[in-house]
Amino acid sequence: MQAIVLVGGEGTRLRPLTYGTPKPMVPIMGVPFLARTLERLCEAGIRDVILPAGYMPQAIVDYFKDGSQLGMKITYVIEESPLGTAGALKNVEEHITGPFFVLNGDILTSLDLRAMLAEHERLGGIGLLHLIRVDDPSAFGCVVHDEQRRISAFVEKPPRETAPTNEINAGTYLFEREILDMIPAGRPVSIERETFPAVIAAGKGLYAYTTDDYWMDLGKPEQYLAAHRDILAHRMPMLALEPGASGAGAAALREVRRLNLPVHADAEVRVDPTAEIGPNVVLGHGCSIGARAVLRDTILWDDVTVEDGAILEGAIVASGARIGAEARVFEGSVIGHDTAIEPKAVLEAGSRVGATAPITR
Ligand code: GTP
Numbered sequence: 535m536q537a538i539v540l541v542g543g544e545g546t547r548l549r550p551l552t553y554g555t556p557k558p559m560v561p562i563m564g565v566p567f568l569a570r571t572l573e574r575l576c577e578a579g580i581r582d583v584i585l586p587a588g589y590m591p592q593a594i595v596d597y598f599k600d601g602s603q604l605g606m607k608i609t610y611v612i613e614e615s616p617l618g619t620a621g622a623l624k625n626v627e628e629h630i631t632g633p634f635f636v637l638n639g640d641i642l643t644s645l646d647l648r649a650m651l652a653e654h655e656r657l658g659g660i661g662l663l664h665l666i667r668v669d670d671p672s673a674f675g676c677v678v679h680d681e682q683r684r685i686s687a688f689v690e691k692p693p694r695e696t697a698p699t700n701e702i703n704a705g706t707y708l709f710e711r712e713i714l715d716m717i718p719a720g721r722p723v724s725i726e727r728e729t730f731p732a733v734i735a736a737g738k739g740l741y742a743y744t745t746d747d748y749w750m751d752l753g754k755p756e757q758y759l760a761a762h763r764d765i766l767a768h769r770m771p772m773l774a775l776e777p778g779a780s781g782a783g784a785a786a787l788r789e790v791r792r793l794n795l796p797v798h799a800d801a802e803v804r805v806d807p808t809a810e811i812g813p814n815v816v817l818g819h820g821c822s823i824g825a826r827a828v829l830r831d832t833i834l835w836d837d838v839t840v841e842d843g844a845i846l847e848g849a850i851v852a853s854g855a856r857i858g859a860e861a862r863v864f865e866g867s868v869i870g871h872d873t874a875i876e877p878k879a880v881l882e883a884g885s886r887v888g889a890t891a892p893i894t895r
Contacts, residue, residue, distance in 0.1 A: 535579070535580050535582070536580070536583070536629075536630060536631065537580045537582070537584070537634060537635040537637060538583075538584045538585075538622075538623060538626060538634060538635070539568065539571055539572075539636075540586060540619055540622055540636065540638055541556070541568065541594060541639040542586050542587050542588035542591075542613055542617070542622055543639070543640070545557030547753050547754045548560065548754070548758070548868075549868075549870075550852070550868065550871075550873075550886055550887070550888035550890070551850065553871070553888065553890070553891060553893055554872075554889060554893045555593065555853075555871070556587075556589050557640055557753075558571075558640070559593050559594060559597065560758070561818065561836075562761065562765070563762070563798055563816060564816070564818055564836075566597060568598070569598075569604075571637060571639065572598070572601075574647070575635075575637075575647070576605060578647035579648070580635065580647065581605060583601065583606055583607070584608075584611065584626050584630070585598075586625060586626055587610055587611070587612055587613070588614075588616055588617075589616075591610065591612050594610070609626075609629050611625060611626045611629070616722060617723065618722035618724045619723075619724055619726065620724060620725035621717070621721060621722045621723040623636065623717060624723065625719075627714050631711075632711060633708065633710050635647060635650075635708050636706070636707040638705030638751075640751060640752045640753050641749065641752070642748070642750045642752055642770065643704065643706070643747050643749045643750070644747045645664055645706055645745060645747045645749075646745075647706075650662060650706070650708055650743055651708060653743050654741075657683065657739075659739025659741050660712055660739055660740060661708060661713055661740050662742075663677060663704075663706075663707050663740065663741070663742055663743065664703075664707070664744075664745065665701040665703065665743065665745075666747065667702075667746075671697045671699070671700050671701075672694045672697065674703065675688055675691070675703040675726050676690075676697055676699050676700075677699065677703050678699055679701075679741070683742045684741060685730075685741060688703070688731060688734075690726065690727065701742065701744055703726065704749055705751070707725075713733065713738075716729060716732055716736065716738075748769060748771065755868050756866060758833070758850060759814075759833065762814065763831070766797075766816075779796075780799075781799045781801075782801040783799035783802065783803035783819075784799055787799055789807040790809060790810075792809070792810035793812055794812035795812055796814060797813070797816075797817075798816045799817040799821075800819040800836070801820075803817045803818075803823075804823065805822075806827070806842075808826050809825065809826065809827045809829070810827070810828040810830075811823070811829050813830065815829045816832075816834065817838075820836055820837040821837065821838045822839045822840070824840055824841045824842035824859070825842045825843070826842055826843045827840045827844045827846075828846070828847075829845075829846050830846070830847045831848045831849075831865075832846045832847065833850045834851045835851060835853040836853040838854070838855050838857070839856045839857070841856070842859045842860070843859050843860040844858065844863070847864055849864075849867045849868070850867075851863075852872075852888065854871055854872040855869050855870070855871065855873045856875065858874070858877030858878065858879060860878045861875045861876065861877060861879045862879075862880045862881070864880075864881060865883040866885075867881045867882075867884065867885040867886070867887070868885070868888075870886075870889045871888060871889065872888075
């Protein structure tokens with residue numbers, strides 16, 4: 535069995551984080567998200583993976599190399615210009631030998647891939663799509679199907695009142711190789727907007743696989759923060775965390791008097807005992823937190839320095855950044871790689887500060 539993980543998007547909604555790190559390499563609890571996805575594939579016995587990439591591919595290749603360290607075979611196919619979510623599949627056709635999984639590279643889910651494969655074998659058809667139910671489908675692609683679970687329509691981002699269903703495309707697919715014949719070559723093609731409607735119009739059996747699994751799209755900063763909250767609260771069962779402060783750097787938090795769990799700290803973290811840390815805080819490798827600093831609902835990547843008295847609430851801070859003394863960083867702010875925030879600066883809610891173009895190293 536093979537899997538294609540789509541990793542070629544520019545991740546515009548996560549800028550400036552994605553000016554320094556391509557979205558699949560954005561860390562979740564200190565580990566590149568794609569590593570978590572590949573682990574999941576391994577656990578399901580899928581060891582032959584194709585990665586269609588294009589945006590900052592070198593960061594991905596340098597980290598995973600040929601995949602042998604994970605016990606996998608990874609084939610990279612680099613797009614000169616973005617081919618879209620179906621064009622990327624067509625472009626790797628020569629490497630595909632049979633039925634295959636397709637995973638959007640930015641979905642955190644507890645979906646059982648083996649169970650999905652068994653369901654596809656039972657139902658037959660050209661493909662099976664993972665769906666989940668949401669309260670408000672207006673930001674997603676709704677999928678309409680009958681009682682036999684045969685899909686009849688896709689409705690992109692319908693107004694909430696008129697949405698035909700609350701079941702949405704959850705970004706994991708299982709296809710027969712034949713679907714590639716229905717994707718035009720050599721130009722960008724969207725799987726959601728072009729290929730799925732074409733498959734339905736051609737009368738090929740495309741089926742729905744709706745589950746109640748944990749599911750989160752990591753495309754936006756607020757979703758990235760929510761995913762961390764869910765992992766820390768054990769709502770995302772994929773990652774086993776020890777109770778209390780977790781991570782290789784948890785010992786550095788022992789002296790901190792105002793520690794509000796859950797908190798996760800990687801190795802070589804230094805935290806002044808007078809700081810206030812948590813809840814829902816992740817400290818990446820080598821972070822340093824000064825006296826009286828306050829961090830709540832905040833994710834720091836590696837080697838971030840927070841100087842004395844700075845306050846961060848609901849922020850994401852990329853590696854190498856420095857938050858000056860007594861600066862205040864409010865809800866939803868995103869600070870890019872190696873960015874220095876001046877002492878006493880105030881970043882209003884939703885601020886984005888840092889590089890304005892991809893960083894070349
Ligand atoms: P935004 O720019 O913030 O919308 O993010 P994105 O570029 O990642 O787009 P989106 O979230 O819609 O993409 C869903 C998945 O498809 C992600 O895993 C992307 O990496 C991937 N993807 C999107 N477009 C392409 C493409 O042109 N080629 C390849 N290979 N992958 C793509």
